Amino acid sequence: MDQLSAMRVFVRVVETGNFTRAAVTLNLPKTTVTNLVQALEAHLRTKLLNRTTRRVAVTTDGALYYERALQILTELEELDGSLSNSQAQPSGRLRVEMAGAFADHVVIPALCDFAQRYPQIQLDIGVGDRLVDYIAENVDCALRAGTPTDQSLIARKVGELDMRTYLSPIYIRNFGEPQHPSELETEHFSVGYLHAQSGRVLPLEFRRGNEAIDVTARYVVSVNDSRSYVNAAVSGMGVVQSPYFMVREALEKGELVPVLSDWHREPLPLYVVYPQTRHLSNKVRVFVDWLAKLLQKLSRDPALDIRKKMAAYRQEVA
Template identity: 75%
Template sequence: MDQLSAMRAFVRVVETGNFTRAARTLDMSKTTVTNLVQNLEGHLRAKLLNRTTRQVAVTTEGALYYERAAQFLSDLEELDGSISSSQSQPSGRLRVEMAGAFADLIVIPSLCSFYCSYPQITLDIGVGDRLIDYVAENVDCALRAGTPTDQSLIARKVGEISLRTYVSPGFIEMFGMPEHPRDLEAQFFSVGYLNAQAGRVLPMEFRRGEETLEITPRYAVSVNDSRSYIAAAVSGMGVAQAPQFMARDAVEKGQLVEVLTDWEREPLPLYIVYPRTRHLGNKVRVFVDWLVKLLKESAARDADRPLAKKPQKLKEQFEPTSVAAE
């Protein structure tokens, strides 16, 4: 019996919950995985799994064996990686998840530089803010904004996102200029950002000196995708509080202008997260290091390029009296 293969098959069945998903993530047939687990049980002379037509349950002996086997396989992979990394370049398939804005505006435009440095790594990039079953979907790591709350994940902070408040010139012409964050509760519509995990529209946060405000926005439309969020703001659907790197292009084109400039928001932390059942392998390490450098370069570009102020024509036209006040 190939005990290592049998241990890997058993561990993956436990983590994914059934033989079919385990076989898919291991790139094996379901029959092969089943035989490996059965051979392992025979070798140990113990029943590790209770199988029914609908589910797989771990026995008491199986739970004890899984805990030690998972740690052993993780240590073995890390040991192999530490030796092989000194002998050759990182290689293999790397599955990464991230929001569409990060992929489109930061990561993908610079991927050629990563490939030139690590041509033996194949990247599979999943785009979206959805909930992920890291083990069942064989995801190595994900780039996520905000402090992670899932205790089953290991998180490494890799940067911060600067957020500003924007609106389209057309919105200003129609409704006027917001002068205070409280205006977004009583007078002006915003674009709502619907957090899929929380199932609610996120509040807007503002800080000026010691004063902090959390605003529940009035909105005519909410979206759960960052690119759609910017598109809705550009179309004039309301005020948006968005990452600076996402709004950069629309600001340069005159499609968005910054408002409430005397208020700021705490930067949003960025984390690389991965499941505790996996160590940070060499191919993941080099990708994370490359990503950290890329995020720093993006932040530096934003810092060196002040965002356009509202057009003088609009400022003269709507100060001190706005259309909405007439």
């Protein structure tokens, strides 16, 4: 029996909750996974797992063995990584989750640079704002907007985004332009954005000097995807608050214009998160470092003077 392989398989079975998911994430036949765990139990002369038809439950001895096995495997990865850093580039599959807007507008357009730097890394990108089971789905890390609240995750801040308020000329022609954030509660509409965890529509935040207003705005439609959020605003459904990179194309086409320009909101922090039990491997580390440098370039483009565009639009409709 290859004891290291058996330990890795046992740890994965515990983390995923059953043999089938462990086999899928390890890319092994289920029979191989089962045989390795049985061989490990025979070697240790103790039962590590109690099997049921749907899940496995860890025995007392199994829980103790899992903690020590995980520590040993993590230390072994660190040892291998420290010796291989100067001899070989990071390699292997890297599973990353991120919102579709970041994938489409930021990461994918720059991926040729990453691939040239790290040609031995195979990048699997999961797109969406959904909740992720990092262990069961074998996700290495995720890019998330906003301060993480899950205490089981390690978070590294990699940037922040300036947030502004935008509206479409279609909406302004139909309903006019709000002059104060409070009007979004009584006279005007926003596009609602549904929080992935709570399922609630997020409030709009406005700051001006010492004034701070959080608005629960009226809405006709709410979405849980950032691209749909911007598209709904372009179609005239209401106000949105968005980072510049997401609305740049719409601004250049005149499909959106900035409103309530005297007000702003706190910058939106960006974090890379990964589970505490997941070792930060070299491939994850180089991707996070590359991503942090990439996100530093998301500052507002000074070549596009949207204030002049807005002034011209107002003059046109006056």
